[in-house]
Amino acid sequence: MTTAMKKVAMVTGAASAMGDALDTHLISKGSWYVACLDLQRGPGEALAKSLAPDAHFWEANVADYDSQARMFQEVFSRWGRIDALLANAGIVDRSSLYILDHRGSNVIPPAPNLACIHVDYKGVVYGKQLAIHFMRKNPTPGGNIVATATVINFCRGIAPVLKLKDNITVNTVLPGIVPTRIIPQAMLAAVAPDYLTPISTIVMAYDRFLSNDNFETGLAIERSVDKLYTIPQTEYINGRASARACQVWEPLFKIMHSENSRLEDAIP
Ligand SMILES: NC(=O)c1ccc[n+]([C@@H]2O[C@H](COP(=O)([O-])OP(=O)(O)OC[C@H]3O[C@@H](n4cnc5c(N)ncnc54)[C@H](O)[C@@H]3O)[C@@H](O)[C@H]2O)c1
Incomplete structure (x- = not known):
């Protein structure tokens, strides 16, 4: 070598x-x-x-x-x-x-x-x-x-169709450091208590998504300590041209899924 x-x-x-x-x-x-x-x-x-x-x-x-x-x-x-x-x-x-x-x-x-x-x-x-x-x-x-x-984008991607067609929401919960047994004890010991996310915050996030009051979907939530932050979907840098590349094209959707997406912004 x-x-x-x-x-x-x-x-x-x-x-x-x-x-x-x-x-x-x-x-x-x-x-x-x-x-x-x-x-x-x-x-x-x-x-x-x-x-x-x-x-x-x-x-x-x-x-x-x-x-x-x-x-x-x-x-x-x-x-x-x-x-x-x-x-x-x-x-x-x-x-x-x-x-x-x-x-x-x-x-x-x-x-x-x-x-x-x-x-x-x-x-x-x-x-x-x-x-x-x-x-x-x-x-x-x-x-x-x-x-x-990224699983975030996977969830964001499938969310609109499932919401529209099947009344199913898809969201992502991103854990902070939650003191459970999957985190090695030594690592937990190295984290200042202020930086640990309690399980109650996790529950809060799940709760939010398990309640369909707002029918939120396609969200990614960062849970940090006692707070929930929605990770914003970044704006397309090249505006409409970039957005256009991400829209569902109905003919392809139909080939793959055997019916139209019926998304409002789908391209016929
Ligand atoms: N083309 C698009 O519009 C688009 C959009 C979003 C994401 N992507 C992603 O961009 C990347 C490149 O795509 P592309 O458009 O050049 O597609 P492409 O099909 O031309 O090229 C993909 C290459 O990956 C190779 N490949 C597939 N499976 C493999 C495996 N298991 N091991 C090794 N090689 C494998 C294929 O043989 C092919 O040469 C892909 O990851 C694709 O998912 C493409």
């Missing part, structure tokens, strides 16, 4: 679209080696070849911890450092979250297809752990992880 002078970036989902663009961009800077990871060997190898000698392709599945771990190990063995993880691999949800087809059935619905969670969420969690491990071994320990994975 030799330690590269250039920085080393690992791009997951590297063989296509955004990943491809990320690989190409980093290589064009001249200061990066790029480890291209993807399930797709053919396009991945072709891309890495076109970016050679500073790019190399690895076939790996981010949803499989051992597969990602092997790749991290090989990348580190090749270049002696891992400076950045661009956790870009992802797939779209393959199942209907709302099981609208199943309305009126007395049969238990089949288990949901969680492939999206395995790839988009677990894949990021796995990558993050492996990146931490190897970034600690860098010549100057440290690095950058860039990813998008």
Whole structure:
């Protein structure tokens, strides 16, 4: 193993679209080696070849911890450092979250297809752990992880349709440090009592969401000590153009869920 002078970036989902663009961009800077990871060997190898000698392709599945771990190990063995993880691999949800087809059935619905969670969420969690491990071994320990994975947005995303169609609210409760047995005693001892969130605050938050008086949905609540804070949904930076990209497009919704969303702001 030799330690590269250039920085080393690992791009997951590297063989296509955004990943491809990320690989190409980093290589064009001249200061990066790029480890291209993807399930797709053919396009991945072709891309890495076109970016050679500073790019190399690895076939790996981010949803499989051992597969990602092997790749991290090989990348580190090749270049002696891992400076950045661009956790870009992802797939779209393959199942209907709302099981609208199943309305009126007395049969238990089949288990949901969680492939999206395995790839988009677990894949990021796995990558993050492996990146931490190897970034600690860098010549100057440290690095950058860039990813998008949040249950808050998952809940915010599904909330409007479920509210509209099924009278179901979906909200997120984000704990502070709550003194329960899952927090190691030593950690609790290190936290000033003023910074601990009592269980009563948790109960308050659940209570708020269990009462449908306001019919709040799609909220994320940070609970801190004795207070509840609604985490504001940030405004779209590019106004209507950004908002437009996030609206439901009815034809696609119908393909996936077999009926229209009927959301007020859906695009017909
Ligand atoms: N394109 C969009 O509008 C959009 C919107 C929101 C989020 N995203 C996210 O952006 C990221 C990039 O998407 P894209 O538009 O370039 O899509 P894409 O399908 O072109 O690229 C995704 C790449 O990830 C790879 N991949 C999928 N599952 C994998 C796995 N288990 N292990 C390794 N590689 C895997 C695919 O082979 C593909 O090359 C994805 O995480 C996607 O969910 C995309």
